[in-house]
Amino acid sequence: MEKTMIDIDTAAQSLKLLGDKTRLTIIGLISEGECCVCEFVEVLQMSQPSVSxxxxxxxxxxxxxxxxxxxxxFYSLNKDHETYPITKQILAQIPDQIEKLRALERAGLRIQCD
Amino acid sequence: MEKTMIDIDTAAQSLKLLGDKTRLTIIGLISEGECCVCEFVEVLQMSQPSVSxxxxxxxxxxxxxxxxxxxxxFYSLNKDHETYPITKQILAQIPDQIEKLRALERAGLRIQCD
DNA sequence: TGCATATATAAGCATATGCTTATATTATAA
DNA sequence: TTATAATATAAGCATATGCTTATATATGCA
Structure with a gap:
């Protein structure tokens, strides 16, 4: 498992995107599966255009x-992205957002169409 | 070595700061020691006020x-900061900036006052 | 077909960001 | 004490950001 270095510009660009509470939460929400827009809207309590x-x-x-x-x-993490290793390490250090999805499920608002 | 979770707001705030090429490079430069402002100015080729x-x-x-x-x-990493573990993981995945400091040293521009 | 739902996009606006130039502060040295 | 070097701060400005409201697009269904 050779570690490939991620160049500083690329890393900074991804970190900038992750450096926003809303987006970081979105990333947390899909860390273990996909979500659709209306689920984000519900969990984040934000307007649909803003989420989009x-x-x-x-x-x-x-x-x-x-x-x-x-x-x-449905949106999901792109595990093939060059900076995914960074994302994964960050996710390992923040509380998971699974509980929020469970609450959605209990409220009957979770979308399942598989 | 118990991992403490870093809450999402705190993480996002630090990631936002790291999500800038200049600042990420600064963090890389001090990852193995301290630097003074004039060294950053030289390495980054930026104005002194901007660096400050x-x-x-x-x-x-x-x-x-x-x-x-x-x-x-002299500036150095604050290893006691709550989000230092995240910073450390990020640093592990970007190329080190040591060579830039060596070049400074060769140019006689490295400040050493210990 | 026509309507409802889910999502995306556009335009506008207030605030944040990152630079610049000018100046203030602090420490050293003559 | 005065001059110089290192750094910080302030003010101004152009651009970026994140929201809002309004509207467009796409899908499913009666």
């Missing part, structure tokens, strides 16, 4: 992937 | 410490 705009930044940078499933668009 | 302003942000957040030695003020 954060997702676009993450997607443009390649940190997340999107996949349409019917009327929903 | 970046250092102030890092210091205000507690990510770095400063120590005056005569006419110079």
């Amino acid at each position: 705009q954060h997702l676009r930044k993450l997607r443009d940078a390649g940190l997340v992937k999107e996949k349409r499933k019917g009327q929903w668009i | 302003q970046h250092l102030r942000k890092l210091r205000d957040a507690g990510l770095v410490k400063e120590k005056r030695k005569g006419q110079w003020i």
